[in-house]
Amino acid sequence: MNDNDISLSRRRLLGTVGAAGATGLAMGAGGGVLGQSAAQADPPRALASVGSATVAFHGRHQAGITTPLQTHCHLAAFDLAPGAGRKQAAALLRRWSRTAAELMTGEADGTGGSDRSRESEAKAEPASGIALDAGPCSLTVTFGFGRSFFTRTKLTSQRPDALAPLPPFSADALDAKRSDGDLWVQIGADDSLVAFHALRALQRAADGTARVRWQMSGFNRSAGATPAPMTQRNLMGQVDGTNNPKTSDPDFAERIFLPTGGSPGWMTGGSYAVFRRIRMLLDRWDDLSPGAQEQVIGRRKSDGAPLSGGTETTAVALDKRKSDGGLAIAADAHVRVSAPETNGDAAMLRRSFSYHDGFREDGAPDAGLLFVAWQADPLRGFVPVQRKLDSGDALSPFIRHEASALFAVPGGPGKGEYVGQRLLEG
Numbered sequence: 001m002n003d004n005d006i007s008l009s010r011r012r013l014l015g016t017v018g019a020a021g022a023t024g025l026a027m028g029a030g031g032g033v034l035g036q037s038a039a040q041a042d043p044p045r046a047l048a049s050v051g052s053a054t055v056a057f058h059g060r061h062q063a064g065i066t067t068p069l070q071t072h073c074h075l076a077a078f079d080l081a082p083g084a085g086r087k088q089a090a091a092l093l094r095r096w097s098r099t100a101a102e103l104m105t106g107e108a109d110g111t112g113g114s115d116r117s118r119e120s121e122a123k124a125e126p127a128s129g130i131a132l133d134a135g136p137c138s139l140t141v142t143f144g145f146g147r148s149f150f151t152r153t154k155l156t157s158q159r160p161d162a163l164a165p166l167p168p169f170s171a172d173a174l175d176a177k178r179s180d181g182d183l184w185v186q187i188g189a190d191d192s193l194v195a196f197h198a199l200r201a202l203q204r205a206a207d208g209t210a211r212v213r214w215q216m217s218g219f220n221r222s223a224g225a226t227p228a229p230m231t232q233r234n235l236m237g238q239v240d241g242t243n244n245p246k247t248s249d250p251d252f253a254e255r256i257f258l259p260t261g262g263s264p265g266w267m268t269g270g271s272y273a274v275f276r277r278i279r280m281l282l283d284r285w286d287d288l289s290p291g292a293q294e295q296v297i298g299r300r301k302s303d304g305a306p307l308s309g310g311t312e313t314t315a316v317a318l319d320k321r322k323s324d325g326g327l328a329i330a331a332d333a334h335v336r337v338s339a340p341e342t343n344g345d346a347a348m349l350r351r352s353f354s355y356h357d358g359f360r361e362d363g364a365p366d367a368g369l370l371f372v373a374w375q376a377d378p379l380r381g382f383v384p385v386q387r388k389l390d391s392g393d394a395l396s397p398f399i400r401h402e403a404s405a406l407f408a409v410p411g412g413p414g415k416g417e418y419v420g421q422r423l424l425e426g
């Protein structure tokens with residue numbers, strides 16, 4: 001883990017246990033045990049651990065990259081308003097950073113009270129108190145810059161080569177209005193109101209400087225939903241995320257983050273986020289037998305074990321053959337085509353959320369994956385892998401890439417700094 005480790009911290013709400021009533025919190029945390037604990041006069045319970053978990057805003061890397069997946073996310077791209085340039089962008093990133101830092105500690109009360117005394121530009125807090133009763137709930141806010149940001153702010157000399165537009169892929173069906181953007185915000189939290197509150201606070205803080213270009217919401221499974229913690233499942237029912245690079249891998253940092261002394265200097269400790277909104281053709285998928293679905297991916301549905309044998313965490317044996325001589329993992333299976341071994345060691349950290357936006361006119365669910373992949377260089381991570389998938393992945397007939405973006409995500413701010421300061425004031 002890194003500087004942004006989750007910690008269970010004291011929370012301002014602990015002080016309100018008495019006022020809210022211990023029973024209320026016990027009900028939130030444990031439901032059915034309410035009557036029992038009240039009758040036995042147990043001491044008041046602290047806020048449930050889900051609520052009190054915090055992730056550090058400051059550190060070498062921004063939060064929300066190696067942070068364990070939260071239950072809720074909002075992804076939003078903003079475009080700078082006409083007339084807004086580098087100065088206004090710097091002021092916005094300062095406001096956004098202050099807001100994010102406060103919300104992530106859980107110290108902001110959500111009433112807007114503390115902001116009224118601040119400079120008039122700062123509308124950092126919605127006055128609705130949306131998240132008033134909750135702890136920080138592992139809230140993370142991550143900020144990135146799109147290619148167009150550098151033109152708008154006349155900072156093209158600082159634009160990383162790695163921000164070159166992603167190449168077109170044959171299966172792309174991209175909606176330009178839901179792609180790209182000058183600025184990107186990724187919000188994750190283990191509570192839906194905490195996540196929405198952060199989104200509103202950041203949107204308000206952007207007022208007059210930047211406008212929402214697109215916004216999407218996603219989800220993952222809630223902590224405690226399964227008897228033991230496990231890898232997430234996506235909406236196709238697959239265990240998804242197993243073979244991600246691990247923070248304990250010796251080459252993890254060099255694969256995912258830019259080193260000190262790299263180029264450009266302001267990206268030290270940063271990473272590149274590739275975003276793809278990938279709709280799943282779930283009716284077509286659900287018509288496949290479970291066995292056929294497993295062949296498409298190359299892993300078992302029940303527990304995510306590779307079809308070459310073993311358990312979920314057993315290394316995939318791409319050369320393994322069945323008794324009939326055929327490959328245990330088909331030539332076009334998703335895990336074979338995307339594996340680092342078959343892509344010149346290309347690797348990325350996939351940190352995705354499911355989405356469901358209702359049903360389309362034809363009755364099909366508008367649902368799938370908000371795919372987010374992190375890497376030190378998209379030309380050595382996402383691009384070669386997607387090129388290969390584009391030309392021969394058994395999963396392709398069941399998905400549609402509908403939106404796309406690439407963002408430069410700078411390193412985390414030091415204490416007293418704001419995100420992107422080294423770019424905007426360098």
Ligand SMILES: C=CC1=C(C)c2cc3[nH]c(cc4nc(cc5[nH]c(cc1n2)c(C)c5CCC(=O)O)C(CCC(=O)O)=C4C)c(C)c3C=C
Binds near residue numbers: 236348
């Ligand atoms: C370009 C990169 C990738 C896209 C786009 C992508 C889409 C996508 N993937 C799944 C489901 C699974 N993917 C799995 C593994 C996997 N996927 C990628 C890359 C992309 N996936 C990689 C690099 C890997 C790891 C390969 C390996 O090293 O073994 C798996 C298996 C479990 C796991 O390791 O995570 C599943 C399941 C969907 C549904 C999807 C688009 C909607």
Ligand SMILES: [Fe+2]
Binds near residue numbers: 334338
């Ligand atoms: Fe995949």
